[in-house]
Amino acid sequence: MSDRYLDFANSGIGGWLTGSLGLPRPAPLQRRADAGGGVVGPLLLGGYGEGRMAAVLARLAAANAQVVHADWSPDVRYGGLVFDASACRDAASVQPLYRFFHQAVRSVVEHGRIVVIGTPPDAMADAEGEAIQRGLEGFVRSLAKEARRSIGVHMGYVDAGAEDAAQTTLAFLLSPRSAYVTGQPIRVSAPVAAAPEALGHVGQRVLVTGASQGIGEAIIRLFAAEGAQVTALDLPGAQVRLTYLAAEIGVEPLLLDITAPDAAETLLADAKSRGGYDVVVHNAGVTRDRTLARMEPREWDSVMAVNLTAPLTITQVLVASGGLRANGRVVAVSSLSGIAGNAGQTNYALSKAGWIGAVRRLAPQLAAQGITINAVAPGFIETQMTAAIPFAIREAGRRMNSMGQGGQPVDVAETIAWLAEPQSGGVNGQVVRVCGQSLLGA
Amino acid sequence: MSDRYLDFANSGIGGWLTGSLGLPRPAPLQRRADAGGGVVGPLLLGGYGEGRMAAVLARLAAANAQVVHADWSPDVRYGGLVFDASACRDAASVQPLYRFFHQAVRSVVEHGRIVVIGTPPDAMADAEGEAIQRGLEGFVRSLAKEARRSIGVHMGYVDAGAEDAAQTTLAFLLSPRSAYVTGQPIRVSAPVAAAPEALGHVGQRVLVTGASQGIGEAIIRLFAAEGAQVTALDLPGAQVRLTYLAAEIGVEPLLLDITAPDAAETLLADAKSRGGYDVVVHNAGVTRDRTLARMEPREWDSVMAVNLTAPLTITQVLVASGGLRANGRVVAVSSLSGIAGNAGQTNYALSKAGWIGAVRRLAPQLAAQGITINAVAPGFIETQMTAAIPFAIREAGRRMNSMGQGGQPVDVAETIAWLAEPQSGGVNGQVVRVCGQSLLGA
Numbered sequence: 001m002s003d004r005y006l007d008f009a010n011s012g013i014g015g016w017l018t019g020s021l022g023l024p025r026p027a028p029l030q031r032r033a034d035a036g037g038g039v040v041g042p043l044l045l046g047g048y049g050e051g052r053m054a055a056v057l058a059r060l061a062a063a064n065a066q067v068v069h070a071d072w073s074p075d076v077r078y079g080g081l082v083f084d085a086s087a088c089r090d091a092a093s094v095q096p097l098y099r100f101f102h103q104a105v106r107s108v109v110e111h112g113r114i115v116v117i118g119t120p121p122d123a124m125a126d127a128e129g130e131a132i133q134r135g136l137e138g139f140v141r142s143l144a145k146e147a148r149r150s151i152g153v154h155m156g157y158v159d160a161g162a163e164d165a166a167q168t169t170l171a172f173l174l175s176p177r178s179a180y181v182t183g184q185p186i187r188v189s190a191p192v193a194a195a196p197e198a199l200g201h202v203g204q205r206v207l208v209t210g211a212s213q214g215i216g217e218a219i220i221r222l223f224a225a226e227g228a229q230v231t232a233l234d235l236p237g238a239q240v241r242l243t244y245l246a247a248e249i250g251v252e253p254l255l256l257d258i259t260a261p262d263a264a265e266t267l268l269a270d271a272k273s274r275g276g277y278d279v280v281v282h283n284a285g286v287t288r289d290r291t292l293a294r295m296e297p298r299e300w301d302s303v304m305a306v307n308l309t310a311p312l313t314i315t316q317v318l319v320a321s322g323g324l325r326a327n328g329r330v331v332a333v334s335s336l337s338g339i340a341g342n343a344g345q346t347n348y349a350l351s352k353a354g355w356i357g358a359v360r361r362l363a364p365q366l367a368a369q370g371i372t373i374n375a376v377a378p379g380f381i382e383t384q385m386t387a388a389i390p391f392a393i394r395e396a397g398r399r400m401n402s403m404g405q406g407g408q409p410v411d412v413a414e415t416i417a418w419l420a421e422p423q424s425g426g427v428n429g430q431v432v433r434v435c436g437q438s439l440l441g442a
Numbered sequence: 443m444s445d446r447y448l449d450f451a452n453s454g455i456g457g458w459l460t461g462s463l464g465l466p467r468p469a470p471l472q473r474r475a476d477a478g479g480g481v482v483g484p485l486l487l488g489g490y491g492e493g494r495m496a497a498v499l500a501r502l503a504a505a506n507a508q509v510v511h512a513d514w515s516p517d518v519r520y521g522g523l524v525f526d527a528s529a530c531r532d533a534a535s536v537q538p539l540y541r542f543f544h545q546a547v548r549s550v551v552e553h554g555r556i557v558v559i560g561t562p563p564d565a566m567a568d569a570e571g572e573a574i575q576r577g578l579e580g581f582v583r584s585l586a587k588e589a590r591r592s593i594g595v596h597m598g599y600v601d602a603g604a605e606d607a608a609q610t611t612l613a614f615l616l617s618p619r620s621a622y623v624t625g626q627p628i629r630v631s632a633p634v635a636a637a638p639e640a641l642g643h644v645g646q647r648v649l650v651t652g653a654s655q656g657i658g659e660a661i662i663r664l665f666a667a668e669g670a671q672v673t674a675l676d677l678p679g680a681q682v683r684l685t686y687l688a689a690e691i692g693v694e695p696l697l698l699d700i701t702a703p704d705a706a707e708t709l710l711a712d713a714k715s716r717g718g719y720d721v722v723v724h725n726a727g728v729t730r731d732r733t734l735a736r737m738e739p740r741e742w743d744s745v746m747a748v749n750l751t752a753p754l755t756i757t758q759v760l761v762a763s764g765g766l767r768a769n770g771r772v773v774a775v776s777s778l779s780g781i782a783g784n785a786g787q788t789n790y791a792l793s794k795a796g797w798i799g800a801v802r803r804l805a806p807q808l809a810a811q812g813i814t815i816n817a818v819a820p821g822f823i824e825t826q827m828t829a830a831i832p833f834a835i836r837e838a839g840r841r842m843n844s845m846g847q848g849g850q851p852v853d854v855a856e857t858i859a860w861l862a863e864p865q866s867g868g869v870n871g872q873v874v875r876v877c878g879q880s881l882l883g884a
Contacts, residue, residue, distance in 0.1 A: 095742070130800065141791060146734060344584075353578075
């Protein structure tokens with residue numbers, strides 16, 4: 001879907017006009033298709049005390065043929081700044097964080113990346129340590145709002161001992177793949193299972209629901225392009241489009257209503273016929289927007305069934321009966337509505353907030369079987385669904401975030417793909433917003 | 443501070459104009475000064491399964507001379523709707539919640555209240571139960587955005603066995619005292635200490651920092667009016683104003699810089715001379731707004747010291763050395779900036795987010811001594827500080843919430859007073875926003 005204002009503001013005459021009128025001129029994001037999927041560079045690395053992440057960052061930079069600088073120079077434009085604040089425990093020890101960014105923040109290129117690494121607040125020794133580490137989230141959220149120029153600012157809380165497990169997460173956050181993710185904390189813990197040496201999605205068996213359009217289509221395109229074996233599920237009514245897409249992309253179509261009484265058993269049989277899925281993406285979802293006073297019972301019920309009950313049942317059946325392989329991944333698509341609520345979406349918000357609870361509960365249970373479960377919460381993503389929103393509301397939704405524009409379906413797909421990487425087993429039980437740091441929140 | 447648009451939109455000609463032009467016409471909130479501090483009525487009580495809260499609500503209604511209806515009638519206009527969803531555990535069991543509000547939501551009067559009572563998600567037996575209970579928060583946040591007409595919509599998660607401890611919380615949420623609090627979850631657990639029979643603040647020994655103006659002034663006025671013995675602390679530079687205020691209100695002034703090296707010891711001595719404080723309110727705070735690249739070291743340091751380090755040290759010294767009495771209360775003033783981040787406030791957001799971490803860590807520690815610690819997070823509150831904000835930004839801040847207006851300092855004071863009630867010992871470790879459900883969030 002096209003964002004005409006973004007196109008206009010970045011055209012010759014449009015740039016002149018928006019500049020003259022003081023209108024916002026958001027820079028179009030750079031994604032994998034524009035700038036590759038690798039880590040940006042050069043990187044400037046700072047930190048306080050013992051640097052836990054130096055080795056991981058050095059490996060990451062080397063693998064991406066990027067240079068890591070230890071000292072700021074006024075003559076260098078940096079692709080990314082990384083500050084290891086994991087040893088910060090009081091006001092004195094965050095002064096170096098202030099000094100580092102005070103000096104270096106203007107040296108970051110457009111589309112650059114900033115990452116602050118912390119220790120999970122609850123793992124600190126005392127209240128002041130927890131306060132400081134939790135405070136870093138406020139710092140990062142503020143810096144993400146200040147940064148502009150399509151710069152992503154990230155907070156990675158890495159458990160002690162989980163440094164190596166943070167590699168895929170750092171690679172994601174420091175790359176164009178995270179273009180529409182900014183200003184929130186992500187925790188990395190010890191991985192739930194041993195991971196293979198090989199990076200990437202080659203050979204992964206991936207099930208994606210709601211696959212025939214919008215975000216679902218972007219997900220199957222990305223996984224297929226990365227070499228995964230994808231089962232693309234959608235309703236029987238989507239047969240024509242799904243068959244066409246599947247043939248084009250090279251994925252296997254599966255026509256199934258996930259709310260059918262035997263849907264979970266059907267999927268379990270499919271999973272077993274493939275030796276189990278590696279990745280299940282619960283992307284299928286419906287909206288039936290109406291104020292509560294006007295909402296019909298069937299509008300309430302269908303949203304609950306499609307968005308929450310069916311995918312939850314499917315997850316539990318697959319996990320309980322070996323439908324997911326070791327080091328498996330479950331990713332649910334939640335929503336900003338589930339986090340913040342939305343007028344006219346009491347049903348939708350309940351179903352999407354429900355996934356926040358489900359992920360929290362299931363993460364430790366699934367970890368015991370070597371499986372992770374996470375959710376992504378898209379903000380304003382340019383799809384046919386959002387194209388149908390009235391102009392003024394659509395414009396507000398697009399601009400009310402730190403990137404000044406809506407995201408693309410591929411931004412959600414990239415986030416899911418990162419969570420689904422075989423080496424991302426340290427990321428579990430998280431709800432990751434894909435919203436350009438939308439103002440909307442809880 | 444005055445909100446001219448609010449006044450205008452609710453005047454004769456202004457009402458006609460705003461109506462004709464389709465402009466928002468927020469209804470001025472009704473507060474204790476306008477409508478008393480008691481529970482609204484009549485109440486309509488619905489629920490699913492075993493109603494855990496019926497007895498508490500009956501007592502509450504009786505004490506406030508209000509009637510509780512069990513059946514909806516099209517002829518009644520309700521002051522409040524309460525639905526006990528604490529037994530909801532799957533999609534089928536939330537259908538009654540939908541039916542209840544679908545039928546009754548339009549029967550609520552302007553300035554009415556809606557409360558959904560749930561079981562804390564993590565206390566549910568299984569993943570579906572946790573999903574449904576967590577989902578209720580999304581439902582409530584959505585309904586709060588739909589409700590309009592200054593109706594507050596609240597989510598109370600009450601632990602099994604803590605029903606009686608929820609009485610002060612329900613009384614607050616169902617009264618004009620919670621005028622600017624809406625759309626978020628509050629948890630009530632078993633109280634940290636035995637509470638006296640007598641309700642209210644009479645005789646409580648209360649320390650309030652930053653007391654000479656704005657929110658601090660509102661806090662000391664409220665506690666003093668409720669019969670507490672208040673120590674009003676502010677900087678020596680505020681001597682003239684504080685002395686004048688203290689004499690007017692009938693509180694004791696205390697001139698002290700909380701960042702002085704011996705401040706905690708001075709306060710401990712003061713506390714001991716009074717037999718200990720019952721309530722400590724950390725309201726003192728400073729802003730030194732500047733983008734990080736332009737921020738001076740002293741601007742970073744002073745915000746950290748005043749907003750985080752000093753009050754944290756004071757709390758720890760008082761608690762460790764008997765400066766707080768049994769059933770004591772600590773309330774810190776955090777900020778929406780600490781939750782959401784804010785451009786130009788990397789220092790402030792770090793310090794205020796820090797309190798979210800501090801409260802989380804200290805709550806169980808202080809509970810062991812019979813003390814609670816909570817934070818309030820004000821949104822846009824009409825003070826001299828916000829009056830200095832440029833017009834367009836101020837207007838956006840005022841309107842971008844479900845109440846369509848800024849809050850008053852008394853709204854923050856009322857929230858703190860509720861947390862400080864001797865019978866509010868079941869509310870611990872919470873961060874309560876006082877923001878009219880600002881759009882801004884994490």
